[in-house]
Amino acid sequence: MEIRQVKSLRINGISWDGLFIVLFACFLPFDNAFCNLVAGAYGLYLILYLIIVRRLPNSVEIRTLNNAKYLLLQFFVLLISILYSENKIAGLSVVMKSITLLAIPVFFALIRIKKVERRTVLLFFVWSNFAAFLANFIRATWRSFRVINDHVVFDSSVFGGQEFWYSIVQGGNFFFIDEFSTFYHPTYWSMYLLFSITIILYFFQIKNFKFFRTKLLYGMILFFLLLGIFMCSSRIIMGGTVLVMLIYFAHIFIQKKSYVFIIVGLIICGAMGILIMNSPRMGGFSNLNNYLNYNLRVQSWRAGFNILKESPIIGSGVGDAESRLMSEYSKLGYLENRTLELNEHNQYLQIANQSGMIGLFIFLMTIISGFSMAIKNRNFLQFGFIFVMAMVCMVESFLSRQAGTTFFAFFYCLLFMNTAEHSGD
Numbered sequence: 538m539e540i541r542q543v544k545s546l547r548i549n550g551i552s553w554d555g556l557f558i559v560l561f562a563c564f565l566p567f568d569n570a571f572c573n574l575v576a577g578a579y580g581l582y583l584i585l586y587l588i589i590v591r592r593l594p595n596s597v598e599i600r601t602l603n604n605a606k607y608l609l610l611q612f613f614v615l616l617i618s619i620l621y622s623e624n625k626i627a628g629l630s631v632v633m634k635s636i637t638l639l640a641i642p643v644f645f646a647l648i649r650i651k652k653v654e655r656r657t658v659l660l661f662f663v664w665s666n667f668a669a670f671l672a673n674f675i676r677a678t679w680r681s682f683r684v685i686n687d688h689v690v691f692d693s694s695v696f697g698g699q700e701f702w703y704s705i706v707q708g709g710n711f712f713f714i715d716e717f718s719t720f721y722h723p724t725y726w727s728m729y730l731l732f733s734i735t736i737i738l739y740f741f742q743i744k745n746f747k748f749f750r751t752k753l754l755y756g757m758i759l760f761f762l763l764l765g766i767f768m769c770s771s772r773i774i775m776g777g778t779v780l781v782m783l784i785y786f787a788h789i790f791i792q793k794k795s796y797v798f799i800i801v802g803l804i805i806c807g808a809m810g811i812l813i814m815n816s817p818r819m820g821g822f823s824n825l826n827n828y829l830n831y832n833l834r835v836q837s838w839r840a841g842f843n844i845l846k847e848s849p850i851i852g853s854g855v856g857d858a859e860s861r862l863m864s865e866y867s868k869l870g871y872l873e874n875r876t877l878e879l880n881e882h883n884q885y886l887q888i889a890n891q892s893g894m895i896g897l898f899i900f901l902m903t904i905i906s907g908f909s910m911a912i913k914n915r916n917f918l919q920f921g922f923i924f925v926m927a928m929v930c931m932v933e934s935f936l937s938r939q940a941g942t943t944f945f946a947f948f949y950c951l952l953f954m955n956t957a958e959h960s961g962d
Contacts, residue, residue, distance in 0.1 A: 554648035555657065561947065562662040566669040566729050567720050569939050576640070593647065604910070604954045605642035607903035608946055611888075612638035614899055618855045618892045628856025631891075634939045637946045645950040655951060656745065659736045659918075666733040667758050669720060670765045677717050677768075717768045724933055725940045727774035730765045731781065731925055732948065737762075738785050739918035763809070773932050777925050782806050784924070788917055834882045834932065836874050840865040841881040844890050852893035862890070880937055884930035887937060903949075910953055919952050 557579050564571035587593065602609075612635055619628035650658075718726045737759050746752045766778055783806050844853060844861050853861050859880070866875035881887040889897040904927050911919035926935070926945060935941040 555650055555654035558648075558650065558654075558658050558947075558951070559661050562658045563665045565662065565944060565947070566666045566726065569943060572943060579644075601954050602642060602646040604906075605645070605950050607899055607906060608638045608642050608949065610899045611896065611903065612636070614892045614896045615855050618852060618896070620854075621851065622854030622856025624856040624860065626856070627859070628854060631855045631859075635936070635942050637939070637943045641943075641946040641950050642954070645954045656740075658951065660740075662729075663733045663736050663755075663758065663762075666729055666765075667761060669726070670730075670761055673717050673719050673765070673768075676719055717765075721940055722938070723769040724771040724774065724929070725935075725938065725944070727766050727769040727771040728925070728929060728935070728941075729944065730762045730769070731774055731778055732922060734759060734762050734766075734778065735781055735785075735918060735921035735925070738781075739921070742785070742789065742917055773929055774925075777928050779806055779809050780928075781921050781925065782809065784921070785917065833874055833877075833879065836866075836869070836871045837862075837879050837882045838886065840869055840871060840874070841883065841886045841890055843869075845886065848893065849889075850893045850895065852889060852891050852896060855891045858887070858890040880934045882933060884934050884936055887934045907949065907953060916952075922948060922952060 557575065560575045561572055564575060583593075612632075615632050615635055619625050619632060622628040717723070720726065721729075737755050740746055740755070741752070746755055763778065766774055786803070786806070840862055843865055844858070847853070852858065862881065863875055863878065866872075866879075881890065885897060885900065888900050904923060907919065907923035907926075910916075911923055929935050936945060
């Protein structure tokens with residue numbers, strides 16, 4: 538078979554391009570190394586195709602690429618900021634972590650993916666996160682079995698000696714946070730889980746699940762994904778989950794005008810809120826202020842704003858922003874922030890420090906453009922994705938790791954390029 542014939546391959550209606558993004562989506566919840574391997578394989582295929590056929594598989598559609606223009610601009614502004622950074626090596630390292638802001642939009646402009654293929658990718662992402670949940674749950678359970686006085690006991694608490702349920706809601710255990718999230722930082726994987734939940738809710742809304750057994754299956758997966766968010770215990774994601782559910786039920790209520798439905802929805806959201814408040818990261822209603830632990834985060838914000846005041850227009854440069862933040866921690870006496878090398882814990886502030894108000898404006902336009910397209914298309918999935926991203930970026934530097942930039946760029950392009958296919962869903 539010649540390489541030019543590969544483009545015509547179909548597996549259950551999925552094209553070669555569709556298979557690539559299915560694999561990419563499947564590996565996202567596990568490790569970026571797998572995603573890079575898939576990307577490298579596709580790059581090798583593309584090079585071979587160019588050598589043999591002497592042309593690209595498809596021409597780049599500028600109109601399609603236009604919907605992701607702010608991602609491209611964000612990358613190039615970061616790249617330019619290296620020029621006025623003293624530490625250009627560090628700047629290049631940061632920019633390379635953000636290479637997906639350039640690579641993924643170009644890839645989606647090259648491929649031709651149909652609506653059915655897009656939905657297949659989304660469902661595979663859901664199943665991959667469910668598989669990751671099972672893997673993490675089995676690992677956490679296995680690590681909780683201990684040998685005490687020659688007897689094997691199940692002791693879930695890190696500190697030991699606590700009753701099982703008490704250790705879950707008060708002391709924390711192997712089922713929570715880093716011990717439960719094997720593959721990624723809990724906040725990142727929680728974001729993946731919440732987006733998977735949004736996907737399932739969206740498919741219920743558009744009646745993509747035709748049969749009762751399918752609805753029951755995805756209802757069960759939805760429950761386990763919610764449990765995964767509870768176990769990861771990311772405060773911002775747990776709060777975002779309740780808000781997404783409220784938005785979903787309000788959206789359905791506007792469509793169906795069913796008071797019974799909205800009452801059921803409010804009961805579910807209320808139950809979720811009570812469960813979340815009993816998370817070990819929250820400590821219950823009475824100890825909420827103690828468990829929120831915003832002190833370090835507020836110190837990061839204060840130090841970040843001090844740096845921004847010195848160079849608000851173009852920022853400190855992507856190569857120097859982190860070192861200047863560390864110096865500011867030392868200057869202000871924030872020794873714990875300095876020791877832990879904490880970032881700004883605010884994506885908007887971090888971008889402003891790296892590339893100034895210019896970079897911040899471009900990132901805000903990325904978010905605003907996403908909201909605009911989601912509202913125009915009346916698409917809950919698009920709105921839910923961009924809403925949670927905008928919220929998480931307020932308290933986390935979500936794009937400071939490749940796990941964040943890859944996830945953001947991939948699903949932004951999947952959802953917002955070729956937006957005509959989403960209209961009326």
